[in-house]
Amino acid sequence: MRTFAIEEDAVADWRLGTTTVGEDGLARCNWIRDWSTDPALRQYHDDEWATPIDDPPAVFEALSLGVFQAGLGWTTVFHKRDAFRAAFHDFDPASVAMFTDQDVIQMLGNPKIVRNRSKIESTVHNARVVRDSELDLAALARAFVPADHVSPADGASVPTRSPEAAALTQVLKARGIRFIGPTSVYAWMQSIGVVNDHVRGCFRAGPGGQR
Helix, strand or coil, X not given: CCCCCCCHHHHCCHHHCCEEECCCCCEEECCCCCHHHCHHHHHHHXXXXXXXXCCHHHXXXXXXXXXXXXXXXXXXXXXXXXXXXXXXXXXXXXXHCCCCHHHHHHHHCCCXXXXXXXXXXXXXXXXXXXXXXXXXXXXXXXXXXXXXXXXXXXXHHCCCCCXXXXXXXXXXXXXXXXXXXXXXXXXXXXXXXXXXXXXXXXXXXXXXXXX
């Protein structure tokens, strides 16, 4: 299961409310789009965001898409996920680590992804770090689960960073991971289920903020 991180500027409208009840009777976080017009977003909310995952390619994908998301609107990258997966060999770290300069040039000519050399090269570099150090990203992230996390009361209460995310960022950078910061790392923690920030009342929220 593949996940993606929510960007603050793309959820401004969501932060004004709490939940929306769908035609199926389930209350969901009041994100910016109407569920009926964006089924991919609904599926992502229901099945992916804040769902704990351990699959190395899926965890690396979530980290990498956060790299590409930097400075861009969230939905821009969200709706390019299939193209990114095709370009980056389903984000298998060992495969991406083998990319050459020619592969980078080829991706710079791919209009279906975000064509930013620094972000592409950072993703390849990060894959090499994961491969060469046999880094278990999911296990490392779980070591920074907050002890007292609770479900946000509403969208405005959803954190964009945390002390744990800041500490994890420093550990990742020390390991050699590039193009990350406390905000993107916290979003990564949300996306892979290290924290569950579905708002109170959403069917995906749970006791203490964990599903």
